[in-house]
Amino acid sequence: MTSVERSERMGYEPIGRLLLQFSIPAIVGMVASALYNIVDRMFIGHAVGPNGIAAITVAFPFFLLIISTGILIGVGSSSQISRGLGAGNPERAQKVMGNGFIAMVVSSVLVVTVGFTFMDDLMRLCGASPIIMPMTKDYMSIVLWGVPFQLIGFCCNYFIRAEGHPRYAMGTLILGAFANIVLDWIFIVKMGMGVKGAALGTVVAQFGAACWVIAFYVRGVGQLRFVRSAFRPDRSILTEMAAVGFSPFMMEMFFVMVMILFNRTLSRLGGEMAISAMGIFFSLDSILFMPAIGIGEGAQPLIGYNYGAGNFERVRKTVYLAMGAAVGFFICSLIVAQAFPRQLTMLFNKDSQELISMTVRAMRIGYLGLPMAGIAIISGFVFQALGKAKQSIILNLCRQFFFLLPPLLLLPPFFGVDGVWATFPIVDVGGGVLGWFMVRAEMKRWNNSLFEDN
Structure with a gap:
């Protein structure tokens, strides 16, 4: 079936069948993505106890901050990629992808730098008490090194879907989730590393997911490629990226603030x-x-x-x-x-x-x-x-x-x-x-x- 025929069937095939076909990959991907935090908390809850779960939960707003940054880059870039390919201009789409990578690198450096420099202040802001602060810092000091891998895996999934490969994007989430389960079992259960093991398992799983999405371009699965000229900063692309991604970015940032308020309120009460x-x-x-x-x-x-x-x-x-x-x-x-x-x-x-x-x-x-x-x-x-x-x-x-x-x-x-x-x-x-x-x-x-x- 050609790409044109795939689009046209949305206008005549039974809606129930189409909705099922379109929803299942998204549902699988969503559940797989959610397993990252679920598995960490399950292993930590049994191995460390309630305070271990609290330590990871306090760090959750920081994860949401990284996701917010990924949404800004991913949404702002994927829209341009789709339109560029649709208009028969793959060179423009390729340049958008390259500028997306530039934005990922810059954002990763900023997030990691701010995270390490102001870790104590950030964790206190997120609701960490003196009791759980040591475990929270143990967790964050490892997780921060995985920020570049997390952004690459997250943002490139937007790019891959924009090229019309949702199943490959779903594979990124499944790979990362199941790798995290196995690694948590090894580091937490077998090696007794506690919250440090949960953090290490997350980082290694994110590294694997990042390699998976990069392989998409190296192997030439889609239309876009890694070309040196595409990685030159383009003000118009970066400006449009920020403009398009700003609304969902702000919505996610508001949720970050709400989660901080949740943590602080519950910590107090x-x-x-x-x-x-x-x-x-x-x-x-x-x-x-x-x-x-x-x-x-x-x-x-x-x-x-x-x-x-x-x-x-x-x-x-x-x-x-x-x-x-x-x-x-x-x-x-x-x-x-x-x-x-x-x-x-x-x-x-x-x-x-x-x-x-x-x-x-x-x-x-x-x-x-x-x-x-x-x-x-x-x-x-x-x-x-x-x-x-x-x-x-x-x-x-x-x-x-x-x-x-x-x-x-x-x-x-x-x-x-x-x-x-x-x-x-x-x-x-x-x-x-x-x-x-x-x-x-x-x-x-x-x-x-x-x-x-x-």
């Missing part, structure tokens, strides 16, 4: 045990939450293609089917979270009854609004697919700012740690209701435009 409980909560959240994002990623090209073709009925069907699938998945996740919270928590630690009780409490409260999150997530992908950047930004800002930040500031003083967990259902329900009304309003505009044309 519940100490290391509360931070550890949140670490387990977010680890489980990756498995119970990420597949719905994969459904959204699978629906996005179908929505965009049919919207561009003026086939609004297929767009509606895709939106409703994607929302139904996401809500259905979250209903199943809610049932699992409410029925087996203790068993899920014990995957990370079996010895601390205080940690188990606190995490079970977090899951009981935090997942109450989960089904509505399916509507919010798919709504965001809908507006991205339609090219409605303004609506997408409004929806995401409302979810993270109006529905999350005020409850996180107002509820804990009255309800303690429970007030922190209660912010999650507020975000899910508020974002779901707002997303539904915004998507319905957008669909009404399609009806009006059709009526005016007639």
Whole structure:
């Protein structure tokens, strides 16, 4: 099947089959990517205990900072690469890729330098107490050396998908995730290295993923190549990269600040045990939450293609089917979270009854609004697919700012740690209701435009 035929089938093949075909690679990739932090926390929870989980959780905002940088470069570059290839200008696309690598190198140097220079201050800002600070520093002092590999693997996956090779990009995530599992078992269980072993396993796995994506270009799998001329800085490319990637970068940066606030609030109200409980909560959240994002990623090209073709009925069907699938998945996740919270928590630690009780409490409260999150997530992908950047930004800002930040500031003083967990259902329900009304309003505009044309 030619690339043209692959695109055209989005306009006539059954939507359910297409959504399944497009979503499965994204879901697999999402889950594989989530395994990095999950596996680290599982091994550390059993080998070191609750304080070990807390030490890694405190460092999580720093990981989000690196991901934010990767999003800025990856989104800002992949858009230019796709358009360059689509316009029959592979030289331009190749130069964009080269400038993306330049941005990765510069960003890596900055992040590593800042991380080592201000490590104590950064970790205290992220909520590290004197008790867990030594373990957090042990972890960070190794993980920082993996920043260049993490950025290469993360950003190049955007480039590879932009060339039309999503399965190879999925392989990057799977390779890194399973390598991390094996290495954690060796370094933590067999060699007894604790949090240092978790950090070393992560860095080596990231190095392997970086080699995998570089091999894509060295072997000539796609159209783009490593050419010396492509690595000359181009102001216009770098400027557009920053402009296109700025919005998702800022959204992720806001989440970094929210995570810091979570850590500091929980540290103040519940100490290391509360931070550890949140670490387990977010680890489980990756498995119970990420597949719905994969459904959204699978629906996005179908929505965009049919919207561009003026086939609004297929767009509606895709939106409703994607929302139904996401809500259905979250209903199943809610049932699992409410029925087996203790068993899920014990995957990370079996010895601390205080940690188990606190995490079970977090899951009981935090997942109450989960089904509505399916509507919010798919709504965001809908507006991205339609090219409605303004609506997408409004929806995401409302979810993270109006529905999350005020409850996180107002509820804990009255309800303690429970007030922190209660912010999650507020975000899910508020974002779901707002997303539904915004998507319905957008669909009404399609009806009006059709009526005016007639």
